[in-house]
Amino acid sequence: MNRFAELLDRLAYEPSRDNKSRLIIDYFRTAADPDRGFALAAMTGELTFAHAKPALVRALIAERVDPVLFAMSYDYVGDLSETVALMWPHPETSPDANPLGLGAIVETLHKTRKIDLPAQLSIWLDALDETGRWALLKLITGALRIGVSARLAKNAVAEFGNMPANEVEEVWHGLQPPYLDLFAWVEGRSDRPRTTDPAPFHTPMLAHAIDDVDFLGLDPRDFRAEWKWDGVRVQAVTGLDEHGQRVTRLYSRTGEDVSTAFPDMVDALAGAEFDNVTIDGELLVVRDGLVQPFSVLQQRLNRKTVSAKLIAEYPLHIRAYDLLMENGEDLRPLSFDERRPRLEALLARYRGGRIDLSPLVAFDSWQSLAAARASPENAGAGLDADAIEGVMLKRRDSIYIGGRPKGPWWKWKRDPFNIDAVLMYAQRGHGKRSSFYSDFTFGVWRENDGTDELVPVGKAYFGFTDAELLLLDRWVRNHTVSRFGPVREVNANKDEGLVLEIAFEGLNQSTRHKSGVAMRFPRIARIRWDKPARDADRLESLRKLLRN
């Protein structure tokens, strides 16, 4: 437990992904089975303990410390597990020196009846130090909050075994904690674990962004083109379990099972009565046959609960790009031109209206494709054009390769929107950037009571080079007019101010922002040292870009 507690402790404070990964790998290297497997389960959110609730922890501490001192301490610390971990009294007799393994704790917890849990927990808390108690309480109450995603933890397993990142993801859904077979495999002690999952995930194929120079070596006759839909990439999988029951799952592109977030889509898939199939597609909201822009789909994302009203107002739809598996046959070694008719045939048999085919875009030269990309509404997309963020180029002979191989697939996004805005506030960054002012809030002009004022329209923290960041940081330090904690307000008026050219993917109406607009994916395209602040854009011109 102490090793695991130390790991959680370091992870909680380490901001960098790479360093978090190093810490996890180091732990896998030095910790024993089954402890490390249960640690992996904790980090991937696969461990739950039904009986361990915060109320139980509160009751335990109430028996042991003065209630006034507890109230003052809790008020100061602000976190129950942490307060209890720090205040827990030292036991009168020195506890068993035998260090407790995480594995033993997890196995005991699963066996312990609810009524016996307080006594068991007290024994452990007596035996652990502050960090150990904190980790144990975080673990059992299921609130680790150490900034480690399931994907990061799984990738760390792969890296630990010198395997490509997605290898672990592919076998993951058939595995159970403490993952002895997984560790045996990545350490080269046994074969790849057999996937018994009837609806497993397959790593999706991703594309590289295409540059002007890339086109020089490409022949349009070798490629197919599709719209790049602005939704959420998903993988829909159906299969039969050992009892002959149909299993239907929806995965995110990182392999996370997102079925519970989109129950209506899973029902629609189950209702389609496909046999064993794996469909690669885009999750969209479609109303009255019209694909809605991403801002509408966003209402369905990151929801804890999914109400009937939400389902009715934001009807989901899958636009299918590819077919990976059909009736147990792996189609991935086939070419795009061989897979595509299989997908078309599958969807031709389906009558439900919730899944359809992503159409091909006709073109005979890069020029004609460029024209389609510039105005999809005139190239077959019609009113759906608002939900298109560019075109995809796929080699006709491309087999389906999980990951992001360079060459077979390309994405060619629509040009971003650009505005010139004025830097208003800068904030220190985190981690490596903690000594730099690297988060920039910018605004545009609008009229208020007869005078022009700047209104903030967005915040950007990338797009610039390291060299440019140095210059921006220096400019901020030399033009500060006031400070609020980590934030500096800089000189920004008609005569003095720094103009930033901001590129962004789209604009949505927003009631949460003073300006009434919210940018998608803003970044700093250029620093306009040359441009006077008075010539920056106005809110009126920005509002003209609003969709809908």
Add this chain to the structure above:
Amino acid sequence: MAAHDILTQTPAGLYCQAGDFYIDPVRASPRALITHGHADHARSGHGAVMATRETLAIMELRYGADFTTTRQMATYGEKVRIGEAQVSFHPAGHVLGSAQILIELAGYRIVVSGDYKRGHDPTCTPFEVLRCDAFISEATFGLPVFRHPDARHEVGRLLDSCRAFPDRAHLVGAYSLGKAQRMLALIREAGWQRPIWLHGAMEKITELYRAEGVALGETRKIVGKERAKLGGEIVICPPSATRDLWARGFSDPVVAFASGWMRIRARARQGGVQLPLVISDHADWDELCATILDTRCQEVWITHGAEDALVHWATQRGLHARPLHLIGYGEEDDTEAEPAA
């Protein structure tokens, strides 16, 4: 005779009428007794200053030779008469030269602790328990969540991290007076023999410790371009320097901070600290409680810190306890460090 007959609270600080002196006054005063050299306790401009030899040396280093008109050196344990009061200085274990001040008047004993700790520190004389009628205790960490682990354990974590990340410099934020030198000494005790790199702001005070005979091993001042090459090395700097321009030359450093505040996760996170080291020169909750009981006092005054919890605890044990809301004491070095170093 009662405590408040001997010491009264004034805007300048604690005042003893019988001896006509102040203790750690926050304003220029005719006569001041100084417990230790931290800037919030030892200010310049007093008419006369009485303190230990080390504290006087620290004040002179920080403020120049004219920091006071006259000075009087106190020796640990030596009783000196000031007016009607008898005064003596005793080790507080806080930093080099730190003292508790015992005042005796008509058989009544009152102790002003200044800042103190009971934990292991090779750089100063350990705290001495003084039996007294009234004890005036600091309470910087006066909540039961503050329990400092053994400092040697925390230093062990620092050295483990240097081994786990041999490519990253370890910047250890530590207050310039006391904490920085204690860290040096503890790191040496743990067997680390490599040179330790120092921020320019703590050089002089470290030299003063050396001149007082405290063994700290080899230290080096950091110059410009070297910063990028200090992977796996330990660098000690003022806490604010870890977030300043100065820190920029290091490549992906591990930012550590040695302070009792690091016990609280939110505080460590707010400070951008990746390796919080719970090492304090102040008493933790258990030490505060134990010390109050050890003195066998009947009356306890609690100053600068979280007074309420300790007052509550002492009252529960039948002591007369009251908070003294003294203004002007806190952590030193909280201001931003100079960018140059």
